[in-house]
Amino acid sequence: MAHHESVDEARQVDVVVVGSGVSGSSAAMTAARHGAKVALLEKLDSFGGSAALSAGMFWTAPTVEAYRTRIPMGNPELGARLVGDYQAALAELRASGVRVADEPKEAIMTFGIGYSTDIHGILAWCRERILAAGGQVRANSPVVELLHDGRKVTGVIAREDKDRLVRYEAGAVILATGGFQGARDELTRYIGPNADRLMLRSNPGSVGDGLRLARTAGAGGTTAMSTFYGHLLPYPVDRFRQEDYLPYSQYYSGSTILLNMLGERFTDETEGDELLNQAVTFQPQARGVLIFDEHVRSTEAMEEPFPGLGATDRFATAVEAGGLYAVADSLPELLDKVAVWGIDRQALGLTLDAYIHTVASGGRVARGIKVSQTARAPQQGPFYALMVQPSITFTFGGVRTNTSGEALDHDGQPISGLYAAGADIGGLSNYGYAGGLAPGYITGSWAGRSAAERAASGTVRDRNAVPLRAGHLSTKGETA
Ligand SMILES: Cc1cc2nc3c(=O)[nH]c(=O)nc-3n(C[C@H](O)[C@H](O)[C@H](O)COP(=O)(O)OP(=O)(O)OC[C@H]3O[C@@H](n4cnc5c(N)ncnc54)[C@H](O)[C@@H]3O)c2cc1C
Numbered sequence: 001m002a003h004h005e006s007v008d009e010a011r012q013v014d015v016v017v018v019g020s021g022v023s024g025s026s027a028a029m030t031a032a033r034h035g036a037k038v039a040l041l042e043k044l045d046s047f048g049g050s051a052a053l054s055a056g057m058f059w060t061a062p063t064v065e066a067y068r069t070r071i072p073m074g075n076p077e078l079g080a081r082l083v084g085d086y087q088a089a090l091a092e093l094r095a096s097g098v099r100v101a102d103e104p105k106e107a108i109m110t111f112g113i114g115y116s117t118d119i120h121g122i123l124a125w126c127r128e129r130i131l132a133a134g135g136q137v138r139a140n141s142p143v144v145e146l147l148h149d150g151r152k153v154t155g156v157i158a159r160e161d162k163d164r165l166v167r168y169e170a171g172a173v174i175l176a177t178g179g180f181q182g183a184r185d186e187l188t189r190y191i192g193p194n195a196d197r198l199m200l201r202s203n204p205g206s207v208g209d210g211l212r213l214a215r216t217a218g219a220g221g222t223t224a225m226s227t228f229y230g231h232l233l234p235y236p237v238d239r240f241r242q243e244d245y246l247p248y249s250q251y252y253s254g255s256t257i258l259l260n261m262l263g264e265r266f267t268d269e270t271e272g273d274e275l276l277n278q279a280v281t282f283q284p285q286a287r288g289v290l291i292f293d294e295h296v297r298s299t300e301a302m303e304e305p306f307p308g309l310g311a312t313d314r315f316a317t318a319v320e321a322g323g324l325y326a327v328a329d330s331l332p333e334l335l336d337k338v339a340v341w342g343i344d345r346q347a348l349g350l351t352l353d354a355y356i357h358t359v360a361s362g363g364r365v366a367r368g369i370k371v372s373q374t375a376r377a378p379q380q381g382p383f384y385a386l387m388v389q390p391s392i393t394f395t396f397g398g399v400r401t402n403t404s405g406e407a408l409d410h411d412g413q414p415i416s417g418l419y420a421a422g423a424d425i426g427g428l429s430n431y432g433y434a435g436g437l438a439p440g441y442i443t444g445s446w447a448g449r450s451a452a453e454r455a456a457s458g459t460v461r462d463r464n465a466v467p468l469r470a471g472h473l474s475t476k477g478e479t480a
Pocket of ligand 1: 044053
């Protein structure tokens with residue numbers, strides 16, 4: 001059925017924003033500030049998407065060079081503009097009166113810089129600004145169709161209160177639906193069969209609607225389709241609710257030795273947990289084992305990874321959650337216990353011996369796998385082992401866009417009236433991670449501004465070309 005033939009109601013706005021996470025909220029607020037009449041539509045019954053579940057750390061790469069070094073496969077134009085706009089975004093947030101920490105936190109995810117923020121305050125402030133400018137903000141309103149006339153995007157169809165269809169006619173549409181991590185079929189298509197094992201560490205509404213809708217208007221995809229953000233979790237876990245997302249994350253894994261189910265190392269552990277999380281996904285059974293000593297357990301595994309997150313005993317929490325673990329006074333004893341999990345004891349011994357010997361001798365490679373200069377071997381017991389599994393918070397691939405937030409087709413040409421922001425944009429992060437909240441807020445502001453300008457100019461042009469006719473809008477009752 002073509003939904004636009006039988007809608008219950010039609011509304012006219014300048015800009016429709018699809019999704020109320022940090023990028024959609026920023027996009028809608030920015031568009032409203034640039035004079036647009038805005039509708040911000042959210043699928044779920046609450047606002048804020050994954051941003052509302054987040055730790056509130058507003059961070060990204062400190063310099064363009066740092067972005068390029070850490071994320072060599074990232075889109076260099078998007079990355080440069082992101083870093084360039086970061087200070088202005090921070091200044092805007094500070095001016096709003098929402099809490100932003102005075103002191104920066106450095107080395108976030110090994111290389112980033114950022115500030116702890118009141119993310120709920122930021123989201124609420126955006127919604128207040130939209131309403132104050134005469135805009136609409138609606139929950140329980142999934143966008144189910146993108147309208148376009150072959151030349152330009154003309155609006156969307158949203159479903160309200162479960163079955164009422166509302167057509168929004170708009171000069172511009174911004175897709176900010178938060179990525180496709182909730183769509184198992186698409187994860188398998190892009191990431192491979194082990195994607196079935198990824199634990200979903202996200203709001204439940206981000207199931208790829210933005211990418212699917214954009215493709216119906218001819219948008220292209222990007223690089224990075226098989227890479228994603230997430231953290232290692234204990235394996236198995238009895239349950240995984242939203243309140244478990246932060247305490248179960250094993251942020252300190254970069255200070256452990258990480259083995260696969262064959263008893264082998266497979267990556268440089270010091271790359272950091274969000275990269276190890278991806279590497280584990282492609283190992284047998286998508287599982288790994290962290291091995292560490294009392295020093296790591298009592299320091300990094302107890303510290304708060306971000307200010308404001310609170311210090312948790314992550315190992316104890318993992319054990320309580322049901323994770324497989326072992327504790328022993330010596331490393332050989334620990335490996336005996338780990339072997340019971342079905343991992344070859346001899347392989348475990350060879351891998352550990354080679355690693356410890358390489359670190360002690362200042363070597364750089366152990367059994368073919370890089371050992372970083374900063375690697376530290378386990379020293380004093382008790383020694384610990386924890387089985388881990390990967391999770392997915394959002395996907396790094398998405399809609400192809402330029403630095404104005406315009407959606408592009410596969411030839412690189414803008415799709416008139418269509419924009420994307422946040423996790424719906426692809427290629428800004430690619431294997432390496434450039435942050436979620438700050439990139440969302442900043443790319444939202446690119447799209448919001450461009451969309452407001454396009455809607456303002458498009459309205460005049462379209463009115464001249466096609467005068468609106470009375471009775472132009474059909475309703476359910478009228479179209480048999
Ligand atoms: C536990 C956790 C902690 C995190 N901590 C941090 C942190 O400290 N710092 C950081 O930088 N990042 C963090 N992140 C990541 C960050 O939250 C995301 O990167 C960011 O929220 C992405 O913004 P977004 O606007 O693209 O998507 P989201 O914030 O996820 O919002 C997308 C919204 O779109 C809605 N939607 C989807 N489809 C439709 C549709 N068809 N119609 C209408 N609405 C739709 C969804 O329901 C959702 O509400 C964290 C994430 C999690 C889960």
